[in-house]
Amino acid sequence: MKSSKSDGGLKYILLAISLATPGYVNSGHGFFNSFEGVPWLPEPGLMPDQFVYFIDEAIEKFQTSSYVDSLVIKKKYLTFAEEKLAEGVALxxxxxxxxxxxxENSYAHYLTILSQSxxxxxxxDETNYQQYCADRLLQHMYILSIEVIDSDRSAVNHFLTLxxxxSENYRKLIKHLSRDFIDSHFFKKEEVKWSWEIALESD
Structure with a gap:
């Protein structure tokens, strides 16, 4: 079925109706609940300001070069990306x-090689995991929009960079996924966008 110009307006009307329902006043900034209950970032381990941090980086490099199984290495890339993001948010x-x-460079490195893999x-199984990774990166964006609120305003630009x-790697991940999957993210992407708008307006 062909889409018309009115389809976009219809989607926004449906979103407005969804946001008006009682269940939507729950999480984050008090308006969105698609991300309610999502796994947050892991606790950061060694931090870049610790002398032995280079050992942690060496272990990561070894682990990402020692696996042959394609799906296992993809999971390592996402795990290490999340660890870097957790370290960045904590700092x-x-x-x-x-x-x-x-x-930022380490986070970008792991997400780039993940999206290219x-x-x-x-x-x-790999396609299913690709979809999971796309979901998880949307969650990263949402988490950042929440964490930035309790941070000093001088850190905002760094949050925006992360x-x-x-966002850039999310776009790469969904590029060759099905239209149905991409369409299923419409509301979530709007929630991420609005969550960031509210976070930045709270300054």
Whole structure:
């Protein structure tokens, strides 16, 4: 069925109706609940300002080069990306921006090789995991929009940089996924967008 110009307006009407229902006043900024109950970021381990941090990086490099199984290595990429994001958020909430270029580069590195590791001729399990990764990056963007509220205003640009890294790789991940899957993210993407708008307006 062909779509018409009115389809976009209809989607916004449906979103407005959804937001008006009682169940929507729950999480985050008090308006959205699609992300209610999502796993938050892991507790950060070693931090970049610790002397032995280079050992942690060496272990990560070894682990991402020692696995042959394609799906296992993809899971490692996402795990390490989430660890870097958790480290970055923890530092920013302490108003520590000294190591953030290092964090941003590491987060971008793992997400980039993750998004590039998928192909059109992959197994069903890999496609399912690709969809999971896309879901998770939307969650990263939402989490950042919540965490930035309790952070010093001087850290906002760093939060925005992390958000853009997640957003860029999200776009890469969904590029060759099904239209049905992409359409299923419409409301979630709107919630992320609005969550960020509210976070930035709270300054």
């Amino acid at each position: 920013l909430k302490d108003s520590n921006t000294n190591h953030h270029v290092r964090i 998928f192909s059109e001729n992959q197994s069903t 958000n853009e890294i997640a």
